[in-house]
Amino acid sequence: xxxxxxxxxxxxxxxxxxxxxxxxxxxxxxxxxxxxxxxxxxxxxxxxxxxxxxxxxxxxxxxxxxxxxxxxxxxxxxxxxxxxxxxxxxxxxxxxxxxxxxxxxxxxxxxxxxxxxxxxxxxxxxxxxxxxxxxxxxxxxxxxxxxxxxxxxxxxxxxxxxxxxxxxxxxxxxxxxxxxxxxxxxxxxxxxxxxxxxxxxxxxxxxxxxxxxxxxxxxxxxxxxxxxxxxxxxxxxxxxxxxxxxxxxxxxxxxxxxxxxxxxxxxxxxxxxxxxxxxxxxxxxxxxxxxxxxxxxxxxxxxxxxxxxxxxxxx
Amino acid sequence: xxxxxxxxxxxxxxxxxxxxxxxxxxxxxxxxxxxxxxxxxxxxxxxxxxxxxxxxxxxxxxxxxxxxxxxxxxxxxxxxxxxxxxxxxxxxxxxxxxxxxxxxxxxxxxxxxxxxxxxxxxxxxxxxxxxxxxxxxxxxxxxxxxxxxxxxxxxxxxxxxxxxxxxxxxxxxxxxxxxxxxxxxxxxxxxxxxxxxxxxxxxxxxxxxxxxxxxxxxxxxxxxxxxxxxxxxxxxxxxxxxxxxxxxxxxxxxxxxxxxxxxxxxxxxxxxxxxxxxxxxxxxxxxxxxxxxxxxxxxxxxxxxxxxxxxxxxx
Numbered sequence: 266x267x268x269x270x271x272x273x274x275x276x277x278x279x280x281x282x283x284x285x286x287x288x289x290x291x292x293x294x295x296x297x298x299x300x301x302x303x304x305x306x307x308x309x310x311x312x313x314x315x316x317x318x319x320x321x322x323x324x325x326x327x328x329x330x331x332x333x334x335x336x337x338x339x340x341x342x343x344x345x346x347x348x349x350x351x352x353x354x355x356x357x358x359x360x361x362x363x364x365x366x367x368x369x370x371x372x373x374x375x376x377x378x379x380x381x382x383x384x385x386x387x388x389x390x391x392x393x394x395x396x397x398x399x400x401x402x403x404x405x406x407x408x409x410x411x412x413x414x415x416x417x418x419x420x421x422x423x424x425x426x427x428x429x430x431x432x433x434x435x436x437x438x439x440x441x442x443x444x445x446x447x448x449x450x451x452x453x454x455x456x457x458x459x460x461x462x463x464x465x466x467x468x469x470x471x472x473x474x475x476x477x478x479x480x481x482x483x484x485x486x487x488x489x490x491x492x493x494x495x496x497x498x499x500x501x502x503x504x505x506x507x508x509x510x511x512x513x514x515x516x517x518x519x520x521x522x523x524x525x526x527x528x529x530x531x532x533x534x535x536x537x538x539x540x541x542x543x544x545x546x547x548x549x550x551x552x553x554x555x556x557x558x559x560x561x562x563x564x565x566x567x568x569x570x571x572x573x574x575x576x577x578x579x580x
Numbered sequence: 581x582x583x584x585x586x587x588x589x590x591x592x593x594x595x596x597x598x599x600x601x602x603x604x605x606x607x608x609x610x611x612x613x614x615x616x617x618x619x620x621x622x623x624x625x626x627x628x629x630x631x632x633x634x635x636x637x638x639x640x641x642x643x644x645x646x647x648x649x650x651x652x653x654x655x656x657x658x659x660x661x662x663x664x665x666x667x668x669x670x671x672x673x674x675x676x677x678x679x680x681x682x683x684x685x686x687x688x689x690x691x692x693x694x695x696x697x698x699x700x701x702x703x704x705x706x707x708x709x710x711x712x713x714x715x716x717x718x719x720x721x722x723x724x725x726x727x728x729x730x731x732x733x734x735x736x737x738x739x740x741x742x743x744x745x746x747x748x749x750x751x752x753x754x755x756x757x758x759x760x761x762x763x764x765x766x767x768x769x770x771x772x773x774x775x776x777x778x779x780x781x782x783x784x785x786x787x788x789x790x791x792x793x794x795x796x797x798x799x800x801x802x803x804x805x806x807x808x809x810x811x812x813x814x815x816x817x818x819x820x821x822x823x824x825x826x827x828x829x830x831x832x833x834x835x836x837x838x839x840x841x842x843x844x845x846x847x848x849x850x851x852x853x854x855x856x857x858x859x860x861x862x863x864x865x866x867x868x869x870x871x872x873x874x875x876x877x878x879x880x881x882x883x884x885x886x887x888x889x890x891x892x893x894x895x
Contacts, residue, residue, distance in 0.1 A: 288798060289721045290782050291618035291652045293714055296611030303606035304660040304709055306694045337606045345619040347662065347707045379621045383705070390698065392662045394619060394709040399608055406604045467605050483603060 787890020
């Protein structure tokens, strides 16, 4: 598959009108409000396994970027893809398949990008820039938490980490968990909807504990997290015994792409009402107070911080 | 140098206000008109030499993207950088140096991006997304040329190609030519200024002939180019003998990052007046007509098309 053939295939995917059919040198985006921009790069052997299905690599590069948009309350507008052509035509075709599925499912269109040839044998890296429309209330930062705020998290934590271990052959478990690693579902609707109610928001990509600790530090506050409240899925509880070890593993595993946000107790009802609309789990897992540092508890007893709170060097 | 140290160094560079100090997960761009977005990736061994100075790699990733913005008449607003951390701290420091110099000189600020660790030994690739403000007249496409339009090019053609050959040790020549390869100067002011007068515009990155042929094809027109008119610099003419061979070499070498645009003869005066303002060369090198295909002439005699019009597989 040549670059021209790859480009021709890209043109059959959902394109943004401003993409100019991928026939020009740049995309044009008509403005009608503020935009949110984010870029994530995924490197083979660092952010995904060399053996991961190409469809999943494509899906994840879209999903992880849209998760960053959702965390800013932004509605996806378009993406620009940086793609190193793979020597195997089938790999490229399967990447395109997963990329198209992600664009369709996550309701975003292709704006542009760059397809490059890459020397054989090199570790591949895939980059995506995502553009979203900022919410009318303004894009929440990770530093806006206030004393007394509750720390909320969407969905379930730890499934993707277990799924990754299954994909690596380290553990045995159902496909539903592997799928949570291979095909994360960013909270593209919930993020914009909840944005007006939050003081701070970010996504959980490196691990609940490390990401929450970053939020507390950026906000200049102390944060206590109740491990007992960390929401675990039935799928995970079916293959792992509940307890402090599992909860620490889940809260430090990463790749969840759930939303982490803070809001005052007065916003509880509005947040729960929004979550009920699409039967999403949304859970209070902690509380902010004046001071600094992260403290953990489980069943009312203090738990020492683990040596590793999540992925520290993923960039 | 860790990712945290690299990020801390990035924070000392000129940042866009919407970058939120590179402390949040995404950038926010207030809109006041349409934006132009472009992304270019540069791969070691494909788009630059492994031995190129890190400062130049950094400069070029900014310059080639701003050249695409200029070709759409867009004024630079901000860039997002995808950077694989280099195992040598000095390499990172020198990249940062060149990157900062490019941001300053090319009058653009950093909006965000992603710094990733990369497995050792892999060919590195650097990505940049550039955002610009679209011109009020609308961003010209590469497909807008009309019959009777003249084909114009800015500056000189072929210096960068000669500079690359010197950098590779294939030829001997002055630093001024090498610098045209290592530190291209995109036409960031001329592009927006000339945009209201053009029918079509793009930049010369893969070679004058191949890029002009793409413009003619996209516009559904025939194009004749006079090799004798291709503007060559005094520096180039000092080391190479003028003639058809040099002119073909210059017009197929690439890496010029000059602007290629079309306009009706009635726009001649306005274009020349704008060029005189900053003493820039701007030259008519061809003419469009109904039909299709590229034809070449030199000193009034037809010249057969060379087998290679420029870089075809650079993406």
